[in-house]
Amino acid sequence: MKKKRYTVIFLILAAAVSALLWASVCIGSVNIPFSQVLAVLRGGTEAEVSADIVLQIRLPRALAAAILGGGLALSGYLLQTFFHNPIAGPFILGISSGAKLMVALVMVFFLERALRVSSLVLILAAFAGAMISMSFVLLMSKVLNHMSTLIVSGVMIGYICTAITDFVVTFADDSDIVNLHNWSQGSFSGISWSNVAVMAVVIFAASALVFFMSKPISAYQLGEAYAQNMGLNIRLFRALLVLLSSLLSACVTAFAGPVSFVGIAVPQIVKNLFGTARPILMIPASFLGGAVFCLFCDLLARTLLSPAELSISTVTAVFGAPVVIAILLRSKKEGG
Amino acid sequence: MEEFCFYTKGMTVGYGGTPLIREIELKVRRGEILTLIGPNGAGKTTILKSIIRQLSLIGGAAYLDGKDMKTFSGNELARRLSVVLTERVKPELMTCRDVVAAGRYPYTGRFGVLSEEDNRIVRESMDLVHIRELEDRDFSRTSDGQKQRVMLARALCQQPEILVLDEPTSFLDIRYKLEFLSVIQKMSREKHLSVVMSLHELDLAERISDQVACVREDRIDRFGPPEEIFSGNYISELYGMTSGSYDGRTGSLELEKTPGEPEIFVIAGCGAGTPLFRRLQREGVPFAAGILWENDLDYPAARALAAGLVSEKPYHPFSGEAVSQAKRLIDSCRQVVCAPGLEMMEGGLAGGLRELVRYARSQGKFSGKS
Numbered sequence: 001m002k003k004k005r006y007t008v009i010f011l012i013l014a015a016a017v018s019a020l021l022w023a024s025v026c027i028g029s030v031n032i033p034f035s036q037v038l039a040v041l042r043g044g045t046e047a048e049v050s051a052d053i054v055l056q057i058r059l060p061r062a063l064a065a066a067i068l069g070g071g072l073a074l075s076g077y078l079l080q081t082f083f084h085n086p087i088a089g090p091f092i093l094g095i096s097s098g099a100k101l102m103v104a105l106v107m108v109f110f111l112e113r114a115l116r117v118s119s120l121v122l123i124l125a126a127f128a129g130a131m132i133s134m135s136f137v138l139l140m141s142k143v144l145n146h147m148s149t150l151i152v153s154g155v156m157i158g159y160i161c162t163a164i165t166d167f168v169v170t171f172a173d174d175s176d177i178v179n180l181h182n183w184s185q186g187s188f189s190g191i192s193w194s195n196v197a198v199m200a201v202v203i204f205a206a207s208a209l210v211f212f213m214s215k216p217i218s219a220y221q222l223g224e225a226y227a228q229n230m231g232l233n234i235r236l237f238r239a240l241l242v243l244l245s246s247l248l249s250a251c252v253t254a255f256a257g258p259v260s261f262v263g264i265a266v267p268q269i270v271k272n273l274f275g276t277a278r279p280i281l282m283i284p285a286s287f288l289g290g291a292v293f294c295l296f297c298d299l300l301a302r303t304l305l306s307p308a309e310l311s312i313s314t315v316t317a318v319f320g321a322p323v324v325i326a327i328l329l330r331s332k333k334e335g336g
Numbered sequence: 337m338e339e340f341c342f343y344t345k346g347m348t349v350g351y352g353g354t355p356l357i358r359e360i361e362l363k364v365r366r367g368e369i370l371t372l373i374g375p376n377g378a379g380k381t382t383i384l385k386s387i388i389r390q391l392s393l394i395g396g397a398a399y400l401d402g403k404d405m406k407t408f409s410g411n412e413l414a415r416r417l418s419v420v421l422t423e424r425v426k427p428e429l430m431t432c433r434d435v436v437a438a439g440r441y442p443y444t445g446r447f448g449v450l451s452e453e454d455n456r457i458v459r460e461s462m463d464l465v466h467i468r469e470l471e472d473r474d475f476s477r478t479s480d481g482q483k484q485r486v487m488l489a490r491a492l493c494q495q496p497e498i499l500v501l502d503e504p505t506s507f508l509d510i511r512y513k514l515e516f517l518s519v520i521q522k523m524s525r526e527k528h529l530s531v532v533m534s535l536h537e538l539d540l541a542e543r544i545s546d547q548v549a550c551v552r553e554d555r556i557d558r559f560g561p562p563e564e565i566f567s568g569n570y571i572s573e574l575y576g577m578t579s580g581s582y583d584g585r586t587g588s589l590e591l592e593k594t595p596g597e598p599e600i601f602v603i604a605g606c607g608a609g610t611p612l613f614r615r616l617q618r619e620g621v622p623f624a625a626g627i628l629w630e631n632d633l634d635y636p637a638a639r640a641l642a643a644g645l646v647s648e649k650p651y652h653p654f655s656g657e658a659v660s661q662a663k664r665l666i667d668s669c670r671q672v673v674c675a676p677g678l679e680m681m682e683g684g685l686a687g688g689l690r691e692l693v694r695y696a697r698s699q700g701k702f703s704g705k706s
Contacts, residue, residue, distance in 0.1 A: 086428065215448035219441050221427045222490075229388055230441040230494070231414035277429040280447055 006281060009273055013288040017066060020295035024062035025054055027299065029307045056193075062295060064191040064199065068252045069262060069294025070287035071203040073270075074210055075248035076263025077286045081217055081279075082241045085147045086327050089263030090130075090249030093150075094157030096260075098133025099126035099253035100184060101161040101168075107180060108172045119198040119254070126250035133157055134246050185311035186257035188298050195255055202251045206244050207287055213240065214279035221277065259294070260313040261320025266290045268323055293319070341366045341530050342498050346396030349379070349386040355394050356382050360556050362549055364498070367528040369520065371541045373565075374551030375575050380534035381422070383551065384502050387532065388419050400498065414442035418494035420487045420501040425475075432470040432478065432486045436462055439493030461493040465519050481512035488519065499523070501533035505540065513537065517544050539587035542566045550574050583636040590640035591617055598624035598643045601662075601669040601701075603692055607633030608675035613641045624669060626662045627654050627688055634675075654688030662692055672696035673703060 025037050032050050040054045076089040090096045106125040110117045140153045169180050182189065216237050219227040228234050252259060270289040271277050297315040304310060343363040350356035357379045364370045372380045385391045387398055389405065398405045400416055408416070418439065427435065439461070440454045450458070462468045465485045470478060475486060484504060491499055501520075505513040521544055523529045535541040541548060541562070548565045550558040552574055558565055565571075566584045575582075579592045594616070600623040602612050609625060610633070616623045625638040626646030638645050646662045648654050666672055674693060681689055696702035 084426070212446070215441070215444070215446060218448055219438060221430065222425050222435065222438055223423060225390060225421050225423060226419070226425065226438075226490075228390060228410075229414060229417070229419045230438070231410035231412075232441075233410055271429055275429065276431075276434070277427065278434070280449075 002276075006274060010285065010288070013285065013292060016292045017288060017295065020292060020299065021062050021066060024065070024295055024299050025058045027303055028053070028058060060191045060193050060196045061188050061298070063196050064255060065188045065294045065298040066291040067196070067199055067203050068188070068256050068259070069266075069290040069292070071199075071207065071248040071290070072252045072259055072262040073266035073286045073290025073293070074207055074283065075245045075252070077267040077282060078210065078241050078245035078248070079263065080267055081220060082238070082245065083141065083147075083150065084223070085150065086268060086331065087147070087151060087264055087324055088154075089261070090245065090252075091158070091258055091260045091263055093133070093137050093154035094159075094161060095130045095133045095137070095154075095246060095249050096253050096258035097158040097161035097165070098131075098136075099129040099250045100258050101165045102126060102129025102132070103254055104165045104168050104180065104184060108168055111172065119195055122254040123198070123202060123251050126254035127247055129161075130246040130250040130253070133161065134242055138242070182311075183257045186259045186313040187301075187309070187311055188256050188294075189309065191255060199251055199255055203248065206247050206251075207283075209240075210244055210248075211280075211283050213237075213244075214283055217279040217283075221279075256312065258313065259316055261316045261324070262290055262293055264327075265316075265320035265323035266293050268327055339365055342398070342400050342532065344387075344396060344398045347386065347393055347398055348395035349382050349391060350394050351382070351391065353394060356554065357551065357556070358554050359396070362532070362556070362559065364530045364532060364547065366497075366530055367524050368546040369524050369531040369533070369544055370547045370549060371545035372532075372534040372549050372551055373538060373541050373574070374557075378551040378553070380551050381502055384500055384532070384534060388417060388500050389413065411442050414494065416497045418491040418496040418499055420484070420491050420499070420504050422502045422506065424483075425487070427475055430475050431472050432467060432475050432482075433458065433462070433472065435475050435486050436467075436489045436493050439490040442494065457495070458493055461489040464492060464523070465489045466515075480507040481509065481516075484508060484512070484516060485519075488516065492523065496529065498530040498532065501531065503534050503536055505535065505537060513540065520544070538566075538571060538582070542587060581640040583640065586636050588636065590614075590637055593617065593641045593643065594620050594622045596622035596643060598622050598665060598669055599671070600624070601626070601666045601672045601696070602642075603672065603674040603678055603689055603696075604628060604634045604638060605632055605675065605678055605681070605686075605689065608677050609634040610637040612673065612675055613637050617641050624665045626665065627658050627692070653685055659688050659691060662688075663695055666692065666696055666699065666701065670701065671703060672699075672701045 026032050026034055030053060032054060036050055037054055040051045072090065079088040079090060079093060080086055102125045103122055106121065107117055136157050137154050141150055144150050144153060165184055169184055172180060216232050219230045219232050220237065224234055266289045267282065267286045270282060270285045274281055274285060297319065298312055301310040301312050301315045340363045344360050347360040348355045348358045349360065360383060362370060372383060374380055382391065386393055405413065437450060437458045440450060440458065441448065444450060444454060462471065465488050467482065467485050467489055470482055478486065484507065505516055508516060517540060520531055524531050545562050548560065548562050549556050550565060557574065568584060571582050571584060581590050599621055600616060602609055602623055602625045604625045605628060613625065622643040624644030625642040628635045628638055628647045629650050630647050631650040635647065644665050646658050646665065648658050678689060679693055693702060
């Protein structure tokens with residue numbers, strides 16, 4: 001009975017991902033009909049312009065939105081698990097902003113010396129930044145064990161990092177600013193195939209590791225003491241959770257800048273959709289849900305004010321923030 | 337030490353390397369229940385946390401099945417020892433069944449998928465603590481009593497040899513306290529499960545424990561069967577009681593006695609006087625009571641609360657000395673009351689009581705009610 005429900009939801013999510021991928025490739029400032037996209041993908045290059053648009057711009061962008069969205073949602077899921085806090089997420093805890101700051105510093109440094117920045121360097125920089133923010137949050141969490149104060153301190157860290165990033169971006173050379181500015185607001189634009197390849201490797205590998213951790217995560221849901229009694233190595237487990245969640249959100253930030261609310265909202269929506277919090281279901285479902293959410297939001301960001309583009313966070317906030325409010329209201333009602 | 341399934345040798349525990357309780361020697365046989373008692377903050381929880389390896393030992397060692405517990409891997413220990421802790425768990429969207437099934441963790445494979453056998457054990461554990469009907473209920477929507485039983489089922493599901501519980505009855509009302517401890521007793525008897533727990537309720541500790549360990553200051557002050565621990569004045573001493581009293585035989589507590597010369601004399605007996613004593617204590621009226629046999633139900637409360645007491649050795653007729661002592665007390669009191677039902681007391685040995693009633697009437701001090 002329940003299994004049937006889970007299967008149906010998974011099928012719907014998978015169908016939504018593929019439908020949105022198609023839509024993202026077809027819809028844009030130039031609409032390309034479905035049949036033509038098919039022809040391009042088959043290799044029949046009738047119209048070179050549309051072939052370029054499909055292969056060089058839209059397809060990598062759509063794939064990036066799907067992969068990064070999945071990674072972000074999963075990162076949020078891990079943080080929520082780690083802090084036993086339903087409104088934890090990489091953006092709100094300042095982890096994305098820490099990653100953003102380091103990436104901006106590295107980019108400015110490289111651009112000023114007219115060097116090309118490889119994706120890998122960017123990811124490493126983002127990971128370093130994410131870990132710095134994360135360590136701050138962890139230090140805070142030792143002192144502040146109340147869920148809301150922890151979140152507020154995370155938001156503050158985010159503000160500090162954003163302020164420094166803005167400072168750095170403002171003082172960078174003019175020609176770089178436009179590019180950096182777009183990125184620091186969060187956007188899936190300008191993603192190349194080589195970017196897609198790198199992010200796919202990193203995010204899929206990290207996600208696979210997370211999936212293999214679904215059993216310990218399920219033990220951790222009952223709290224640390226019980227998890228330990230069930231034979232879980234808490235130190236190792238906590239370290240892995242921190243590393244993986246930071247890596248996932250760092251990778252996203254390196255390519256798309258900070259993207260808000262996906263990390264909080266998607267795992268929550270998915271949990272309620274399934275009516276369970278079993279990690280073995282939640283991990284793949286959060287990933288798919290994040291992909292759907294980001295593909296959908298990116299499509300809106302591109303098309304609403306076409307040819308102008310909204311930053312992705314603007315759109316994700318519109319859909320994500322109400323979810324957070326709903327969670328807060330509900331936890332209040334349950335006396336949490 | 338072969339006969340003990342769990343024991344400690346010179347175990348010293350504490351936080352951050354600072355010893356709190358030293359040289360702990362505890363021993364539990366298979367199927368026995370060991371209870372830790374002692375004042376708040378004495379370190380009962382610290383001892384339990386150290387036993388379950390949540391805190392590392394500062395000195396000495398704990399042995400399970402004759403092996404130093406340090407040598408067990410996490411999984412090996414989890415198959416032998418399970419816990420019910422005081423911290424409240426708040427899992428999201430987990431049914432009670434999910435929570436119980438979490439106890440199968442040490443036995444399942446890489447992805448924690450439950451086998452038929454696992455499912456059978458989950459059902460069995462739920463039946464043992466009578467929570468089958470909660471199976472599909474969201475854990476966060478259950479009462480404290482139900483939650484605690486779910487956590488017990490989870491611990492049983494882990495199929496341990498030894499169960500460690502930290503104040504398991506604290507949040508439970510009296511019915512669930514009894515029910516919970518009955519399940520524990522049943523488990524220890526039928527499944528030969530050894531139990532180590534801390535309890536606040538001394539009366540319950542006395543009734544359920546095979547062994548009691550008293551934690552006091554930096555040591556285990558006493559260790560032995562409850563009949564040794566709960567006799568005499570030891571409990572008041574252990575808890576450093578300065579106001580009120582605890583009666584070792586009945587396990588009942590009384591507040592502090594009202595000091596002063598007795599104003600009211602209570603003719604008491606058969607336990608009917610105790611409610612009157614307590615009412616007078618609440619109203620702050622010093623009183624005298626008598627004549628009580630030392631084995632009367634009213635005797636412990638009278639000893640704890642009465643400013644003056646006339647008593648007689650068990651099964652002896654009231655001596656003339658006792659009767660005249662009671663009369664002297666009646667003379668100094670302004671009023672005499674008789675516990676309900678005693679006035680018409682029949683029986684040869686109650687003659688003294690009837691005499692006191694007559695005497696009080698003749699003095700015009702007798703009133704049926706206080």
